[in-house]
């Protein structure tokens with residue numbers, strides 16, 4: 001069976017033009033997808049049923065027993081942590097937030113290791129952003145800063161920027177100028193019109209220098225700033241000022257290097273400065289599939305986009321204190337529920353060690369690095385393959401995903417709904 | 430009156446205790462003081478051995494002494510407006526949040542957000558301070574507004590972020606971006622620091638060690654002499670941050 005207009009369940013681009021072939025409850029071919037999409041859609045390594053670690057080996061358990069045990073672990077904890085959420089749909093995320101509130105838990109999503117600093121900066125100075133459609137149709141200057149889309153978001157350039165012809169940009173490859181700013185050459189810098197190589201940790205100074213140049217105070221700038229020559233800084237500032245419509249996309253090279261949220265704030269303030277000359281926007285390259293959606297859902301319900309602490313019955317938010325990496329590194333939490341993410345693969349070693357010390361339950365379709373730290377794992381359907389739901393693209397556009405076939409696994413929503421019901425019953429609320 | 434709070438042994442000693450109720454005025458009337466251990470509300474006596482000595486008729490006659498495993502206790506001295514708190518060891522995050530008067534003395538290290546958005550009073554930390562010492566809460570446009578924070582050791586990243594008033598004195602080194610977004614007040618750094626005063630719009634920062642990776646967007650504006658630790662030093666004077674139309678002053682020892 002051929003299914004058209006399929007939404008890719010992998011990265012924040014949420015490409016919605018895939019065509020897949022489905023046979024016997026398996027995706028057998030993918031058209032239009034990048035390598036990442038093909039791997040994700042055609043994988044065949046699901047965990048068959050819930051498993052529990054008992055004296056060093058795994059034992060199969062029923063869904064009902066696994067759900068009951070998860071509820072008991074969370075109810076027993078004094079500082080439970082509910083982490084992940086970016087690989088699942090908004091409806092399941094919503095149950096997660098309500099569960100956290102009921103338990104007095106901390107709930108956090110993968111922003112904590114990607115664009116959390118971008119959110120902090122946006123909360124300080126706002127977000128002059130736009131949709132990817134606007135970029136595709138209007139932007140004649142694109143800046144990728146600390147991002148390598150060819151590797152991380154392989155179709156970003158072909159769908160929205162470098163190679164995507166738009167309504168006002170008829171021949172994109174010729175008409176668009178692409179600037180890549182990074183600490184090293186990448187595949188993306190190879191296709192750029194201008195590559196700016198910044199010394200490691202020097203982004204903040206380069207951003208400050210560009211702001212000063214754009215506002216006519218370039219006389220201050222020394223011959224080199226963080227490895228970038230004065231001439232190149234002036235050239236980049238000129239390209240940006242002379243754009244009809246410019247768009248900056250930034251990645252973890254900016255959010256997770258020294259300065260963190262202050263780098264992003266500086267980049268946003270550069271964008272504001274450029275808007276005195278022309279139209280310029282700035283947007284984060286959100287990586288995990290529905291991480292933007294987790295920020296949206298958390299915010300609707302709690303007022304905060306990630307790192308929400310319900311320990312006192314009300315929502316408290318303070319990244320650095322209530323973020324998962326910090327909580328785990330300090331050894332604070334005494335139970336953890338991981339949903340639709342893999343902290344075992346992404347978190348620092350001290351955090352992974354703490355996850356292995358406490359009861360950790362993972363809800364995820366696959367065996368991954370976190371499985372090796374967990375005490376219990378409950379396999380579920382993959383949203384966008386055998387579960388449906390709403391996800392948000394990196395520019396904040398919600399997109400409904402469909403089931404490609406009727407599978408046998410329960411969805412995240414079903415499992416979380418049952419855990420929530422058991423916790424609610426035990427609490428008598 | 431002297432109140433001595435000694436921590437009791439706990440089954441899960443790393444779970445933070447939130448204790449904004451530990452302020453001198455709350456001990457005056459022997460209120461039923463509650464604190465949180467993770468997501469559980471506890472009586473003060475469940476987590477501390479409490480000893481009270483002597484009388485007091487006003488909060489400024491109350492001295493609270495915290496001893497034991499105090500490094501995980503957060504929000505001690507929050508909204509404090511009189512009296513004194515002495516922490517014999519380390520203290521957890523947010524010590525002295527929003528305090529307006531009184532004195533907090535920390536014999537050990539202080540975790541992050543020491544003196545967050547403080548309005549008045551004095552905090553003296555004899556060890557090191559964590560990140561965001563004397564800074565603001567997330568998204569807040571003004572950090573510390575008055576009073577004095579003195580750290581005898583080093584401070585982490587973003588010390589005195591959004592400083593708007595009062596005085597911050599770090600005797601040792603500061604990590605990345607001290608005085609970032611600073612708009613008033615005085616920040617004195619006895620040792621070295623990295624990228625001080627990015628995006629500052631006002632206030633004065635004095636650096637008596639080395640300012641590594643000083644940002645290119647400050648304009649040299651002559652020299653002057655400053656006194657520090659009983660000695661006089663010639664200081665290079667800069668104005669900025671020009672990237673932000675700033676009118677702050679940074680003095681760096683020549």
Ligand code: SF4
Pocket residue numbers: 008009010011012013014015032033034035036037153154155156
């Ligand atoms: S770019 Fe991202 S969303 Fe698009 S097909 Fe590739 S992995 Fe999927």
